[in-house]
Amino acid sequence: xxxxxxxxxxxxxxxxxxxxxxxxxxxxxxxxxxxxxxxxxxxxxxxxxxxxxxxxxxxxxxxxxxxxxxxxxxxxxxxxxxxxxxxxxxxxxxxxxxxxxxxxxxxxxxxxxxxxxxxxxxxxxxxxxxxxxxxxxxxxxxxxxxxxxxxxxxxxxxxxxxxxxxxxxxxxxxxxxxxxxxxxxxxxxxxxxxxxxxxxxxxxxxxxxxxxxxxxxxxxxxxxxxxxxxxxxxxxxxxxxxxxxxxxxxxxxxxxxxxxxxxxxxxxxxxxxxxxxxxxxxxxxxxxxxxxxxxxxxxxxxxxxxxxxxxxxxxxxxxxxxxxxxxxxxxxxxxxxxxxxxxxxxxxxxxxxxxxxxxxxxxxxxxxxxxxxxxxxxxxxxxxxxxxxxxxxxxxxxxxxxxxxxxxxxxxxxxxxxxxxxxxxxxxxxxxxxxxxx
Amino acid sequence: xxxxxxxxxxxxxxxxxxxxxxxxxxxxxxxxxxxxxxxxxxxxxxxxxxxxxxxxxxxxxxxxxxxxxxxxxxxxxxxxxxxxxxxxxxxxxxxxxxxxxxxxxxxxxxxxxxxxxxxxxxxxxxxxxxxxxxxxxxxxxxxxxxxxxxxxxxxxxxxxxxxxxxxxxxxxxxxxxxxxxxxxxxxxxxxxxxxxxxxxxxxxxxxxxxxxxxxxxxxxxxxxxxxxxxxxxxxxxxxxxxxxxxxxxxxxxxxxxxxxxxxxxxxxxx
Numbered sequence: 001x002x003x004x005x006x007x008x009x010x011x012x013x014x015x016x017x018x019x020x021x022x023x024x025x026x027x028x029x030x031x032x033x034x035x036x037x038x039x040x041x042x043x044x045x046x047x048x049x050x051x052x053x054x055x056x057x058x059x060x061x062x063x064x065x066x067x068x069x070x071x072x073x074x075x076x077x078x079x080x081x082x083x084x085x086x087x088x089x090x091x092x093x094x095x096x097x098x099x100x101x102x103x104x105x106x107x108x109x110x111x112x113x114x115x116x117x118x119x120x121x122x123x124x125x126x127x128x129x130x131x132x133x134x135x136x137x138x139x140x141x142x143x144x145x146x147x148x149x150x151x152x153x154x155x156x157x158x159x160x161x162x163x164x165x166x167x168x169x170x171x172x173x174x175x176x177x178x179x180x181x182x183x184x185x186x187x188x189x190x191x192x193x194x195x196x197x198x199x200x201x202x203x204x205x206x207x208x209x210x211x212x213x214x215x216x217x218x219x220x221x222x223x224x225x226x227x228x229x230x231x232x233x234x235x236x237x238x239x240x241x242x243x244x245x246x247x248x249x250x251x252x253x254x255x256x257x258x259x260x261x262x263x264x265x266x267x268x269x270x271x272x273x274x275x276x277x278x279x280x281x282x283x284x285x286x287x288x289x290x291x292x293x294x295x296x297x298x299x300x301x302x303x304x305x306x307x308x309x310x311x312x313x314x315x316x317x318x319x320x321x322x323x324x325x326x327x328x329x330x331x332x333x334x335x336x337x338x339x340x341x342x343x344x345x346x347x348x349x350x351x352x353x354x355x356x357x358x359x360x361x362x363x364x365x366x367x368x369x370x371x372x373x374x375x376x377x378x379x380x381x382x383x384x385x386x387x388x389x390x391x392x393x394x395x396x397x398x399x400x401x402x403x404x405x406x407x408x409x410x411x412x413x414x415x416x417x418x419x420x421x422x423x424x425x426x427x428x429x430x431x432x433x434x435x436x437x438x
Numbered sequence: 439x440x441x442x443x444x445x446x447x448x449x450x451x452x453x454x455x456x457x458x459x460x461x462x463x464x465x466x467x468x469x470x471x472x473x474x475x476x477x478x479x480x481x482x483x484x485x486x487x488x489x490x491x492x493x494x495x496x497x498x499x500x501x502x503x504x505x506x507x508x509x510x511x512x513x514x515x516x517x518x519x520x521x522x523x524x525x526x527x528x529x530x531x532x533x534x535x536x537x538x539x540x541x542x543x544x545x546x547x548x549x550x551x552x553x554x555x556x557x558x559x560x561x562x563x564x565x566x567x568x569x570x571x572x573x574x575x576x577x578x579x580x581x582x583x584x585x586x587x588x589x590x591x592x593x594x595x596x597x598x599x600x601x602x603x604x605x606x607x608x609x610x611x612x613x614x615x616x617x618x619x620x621x622x623x624x625x626x627x628x629x630x631x632x633x634x635x636x637x638x639x640x641x642x643x644x645x646x647x648x649x650x651x652x653x654x655x656x657x658x659x660x661x662x663x664x665x666x667x668x669x670x671x672x673x674x675x676x677x678x679x680x681x682x683x684x685x686x687x688x689x690x691x692x693x694x695x696x697x698x699x700x701x702x703x704x705x706x707x708x
Contacts, residue, residue, distance in 0.1 A: 023677065023678060023681055025631075025681060025684070026685060027681065027682075027685055089541060089567070
């Protein structure tokens with residue numbers, strides 16, 4: 001596409017004039033990997049793997065489905081890599097490019113066909129219900145070597161993932177929520193990791209972990225998937241170069257070393273995350289989300305005018321009807337057991353509510369409520385003076401029953417007191433008015 | 439709009455948001471800074487075309503868009519403001535969003551580095567990193583005539599300027615200024631290295647009296663071209679030095695001044 005790019009890579013690929021010119025663009029040595037960084041999200045099974053500037057987001061999800069007919073006792077693994085335009089403008093949205101198909105196929109071979117996940121353990125009821133594990137990989141930024149980054153992201157996400165616990169009793173399958181039972185990790189036999197080798201000049205020069213510019217001018221690519229026990233899971237050679245036997249052997253040796261390093265890094269990252277999670281701290285890229293504000297969550301203050309609330313409340317109280325006095329007399333069944341009416345509202349429930357409001361700040365009491373509450377309030381006030389824990393009196397005047405004397409001390413607030421001081425006279429008048437009607 | 443405003447979703451005053459992160463879709467209010475009597479001193483949404491207030495000339499830069507009589511944010515980044523040159527403040531000036539992005543959108547007058555991808559008739563197609571390639575007439579070079587064609591091959595690097603850059607239209611480049619002089623533009627020489635950085639870094643480097651450029655100039659003798667489309671072409675005496683320069687420039691984006699000074703002093707020692 002561009003001359004300057006081939007020119008730039010000449011320094012690594014072409015036989016140089018002097019050995020000092022044998023340089024990779026980013027100053028790495030032939031067998032160097034770029035820096036790998038693994039971070040986790042707040043959810044299980046979510047991770048971001050950065051390989052230099054290449055970034056891949058991995059997310060694992062699970063679902064209960066019916067198994068395939070020919071494999072009744074095996075769970076289903078599904079891999080999906082997506083190359084969005086966000087990663088590089090050259091990727092077309094919505095179309096399966098050759099590169100994407102190739103990468104997806106390679107990932108499937110690397111992870112599913114190597115049987116790194118125990119699919120039998122994903123079976124819930126044979127032939128009826130199995131877990132389908134879906135691994136979604138999104139390329140967030142493209143700077144070459146997508147395969148390696150994606151394979152690391154996939155295996156890290158799988159290792160990090162926890163599926164909900166399930167129990168089977170007879171025909172009944174119970175699925176437990178994350179709060180009910182600790183979710184269970186997947187059983188992972190080994191961790192296959194892809195290592196890419198780029199070849200230039202028909203295999204004269206070899207580079208590990210090619211970046212995007214090196215990938216553009218390479219002649220061939222060899223991908224070796226291997227686990228830390230040096231078991232090769234997949235080998236794929238593309239680009240149509242003829243490789244010699246000892247070249248492939250040498251690559252597999254390098255891959256072994258690299259895989260051991262990467263596996264160690266993954267285990268360290270997983271261990272780190274587990275520890276931080278246990279301590280309950282912030283973890284993963286959740287850390288980078290600042291506490292301050294996301295504009296959408298901001299609530300604006302709504303000022304409430306409370307200047308003339310008291311007068312208004314007084315007014316309303318003066319106009320309002322007294323609370324229903326239909327509380328029936330308590331029926332004493334046996335000593336210690338009493339029945340108050342039948343399905344008629346009891347007033348001691350409101351007492352609690354009133355308490356909370358009082359503590360929250362009595363200025364912001366809504367006006368409608370205040371009618372009821374203040375009338376309640378003064379009733380309470382009357383009883384504080386009595387200091388009797390439970391009043392079960394038959395007298396006509398005292399018809400409100402208070403069953404929660406423990407709440408009373410809280411009422412000694414200046415405001416409550418002054419209200420009590422003012423209102424009782426009114427109430428007394430009203431009560432007297434009511435008496436004849438009864 | 440009879441519905442009561444939902445708390446938290448209402449527009450906010452731009453002046454209080456300076457330096458803070460804004461998100462696409464947010465609505466901003468500009469201070470209505472006309473003299474006394476103009477609907478009190480309350481903050482008002484920017485009204486377009488209603489009353490012209492010559493004293494409060496507000497320019498909305500990248501990342502902000504006027505939509506009807508509202509001012510909406512279209513990019514994610516920090517809100518910036520520059521007082522008008524005349525001083526006095528009074529609510530005018532330029533507002534823009536400082537965002538971190540890599541995708542270039544052609545803007546008229548920008549100097550960019552493009553790669554020639556095709557020759558068709560009397561036009562070159564130049565890839566500038568935008569949504570579509572720009573066109574460049576072979577007559578738009580210094581001294582070019584119908585008979586005297588410039589020597590431009592597919593794959594060459596072009597440093598040019600946009601004369602047409604509209605939405606939904608093919609942008610057009612030229613390599614001459616209004617006097618017909620090259621003025622530094624044209625085909626970039628053979629060697630050197632082109633690399634891409636974020637648009638933010640380019641703006642930083644092209645800012646007047648940028649320290650990074652001055653320090654880099656002391657390091658090695660070099661030739662360097664910055665394109666507003668996020669491309670930098672650099673050439674030093676040796677490939678090694680070129681690579682060092684490219685990597686240092688790339689790394690400059692996320693370094694503090696002290697870190698940068700350290701690296702530069704270490705490089706100049708070696």
